[in-house]
Amino acid sequence: MPPPRRIAHLDMDAFYASVELLRYPQLKGHAVVIGGRSVDTPRQLEDGSWHYARLKDYVGRGVITTATYEARALGIGSAMGIMKAARLAPDAILLPVDFDAYRHYSRLFKAAVREIAPLMEDRGIDEIYLDLTEVAGETRALAQRIKDAVRSATGLTCSIGVTPNKLLAKICSDLEKPDGLTILGMDDIPARIWPLPVRKINGIGPKADEKLASLGIRTIGELAARDKLWLQESFGRSYGAWLADASHGIDTRAVVTASEPKSVSRETTFERDLHARADRETLSAIFTRLCVRVAEDLVRKRVVGKTIGIKLRYEDFSTVTRDLTLPEATADATIIRRAAGECLKRVPLEKRLRLLGVRISHLEEPSRHSGGFHGEQGDLLFPPL
Incomplete structure (x- = not known):
């Protein structure tokens, strides 16, 4: 067993x-x-x-x-x-x-942890999941050893939650911050997890939280008390079933030690709202720079992509997206810029903009038929109204 x-x-x-x-x-x-x-x-x-x-x-x-x-x-x-x-x-x-400094310390703490627990899922610059199942040592002593290694390597503190699964571990790492260490078993869920707000579950966002509150559900315990079929009727079959499982601490996901990027994106929020007509040259320069940065990211990751998309956020905070799938994958900045420009022609540009973003997905390894790793900035202007 x-x-x-x-x-x-x-x-x-x-x-x-x-x-x-x-x-x-x-x-x-x-x-x-x-x-x-x-x-x-x-x-x-x-x-x-x-x-x-x-x-x-x-x-x-x-x-x-x-x-x-x-x-x-x-x-x-x-x-x-x-x-x-x-x-x-x-x-x-x-x-x-100072992102250079943060990335430096991120590398330091992750290297220190890998010396103890090599099965690591990297979740960003400041958080990781670990599978400690086969690592020798009593749980609390092992977690403290990891914390001590992080402090020794960086001079910084961290908080750790150790549980039977990722969903509960994510919740528990936040329970005793800063410098926390929380160990929880399934039997502890009613006392430690159910009194918490539903937003503590990673995967319940603002909209779901608002709908749950309108239905009289504010805590995880209140969510756990609801019938699974009722949740599926209220939130859809898949999400409703997940809500029921999550409220009872059920999560079978594995710690994934390596993953391929699904997309590459760059976006920027402006210091002031910009208008497509009055600020056309400024927007054009920003738009082109975003496309170039996306192309550079693709080169660095050694992948190419087929679907180019844009994201716009207007002055009233409403957001629109558009995308276009190319016949061949590319990492060419000029091709990306041209496709993104075509997407831009399909969105209204009367209102001022506060954010602009460019994204490429459907990534794959480059072939001799793809756009390759070469491209130039191009001279396309922000499409006129």
Whole structure:
């Protein structure tokens, strides 16, 4: 009989902010926010004191990438507009984003973990799943060993949840943050999981949460109490069945140690809303640059793609997408730009734009018949109205 599964989810604590505190240890204990564009880098003055940018001084459309726990206690969270955050904590310190540093520490912590638990599923720059089933050691001691290895390699803390599956591990890694260690079995679900809000389940988004609330379901326990057939009638056969299983902690997914990219995309949010006519040349340059960056990503990943798509978000926050499938896969920037331009002709451009994105999917390995890895920027303008 195989041993019971031990699946861990490891989440770095306020990762970007914690990396910045290694660089500026004097900011520990302060409300610090990471994000925005054109943010001044901290500098030491002649008298030995430090000058930092503050939220109240920021002007622009930037959003918060992350924040220290002291800033979160003031109501500030990731993806919040910086101008909105400034109203909550005007004197909070604002630091620029440094993705090179974050990627460096990401590589360090993952390498340290692999020395102990090689079956790792990479879920992004600051989180991973681990299959500890065949790793020797008592569960709590093993999880603590992993945490200690991360701290030794990076100087940073992480939180770990160890449970029978990925769904529960993801929930549990967040229960005792920061520097948490939570171990949970199926018998613990009624006491530890059911009292939590349904949004704690990864896969229940804002719309599903809103619908569940309208049906009187706010906690995971209330969701678990509902009949599976009723959930399927209310949410559809597949999603309703998943809701029923998830509320009871049922998840059979394996830890996937390697996966092929399904798509490559690039997008940007503008500092100010742009109009297709008045800002045509600016939009054209941005649009072309996004296509070039997508092509560069394809070259780096050594894949080509057939379906090119665009994403537009208007000033009223409504979003539209369009796509076009080519007869042959490509990584050529000019071909991608031309196809994306065709997609753009199929969307209304009367309203101002706040976001523009380009995406390519249906990826495959290049062949001699594909567009290959060569291409130029091209000189196509943003299509006129």
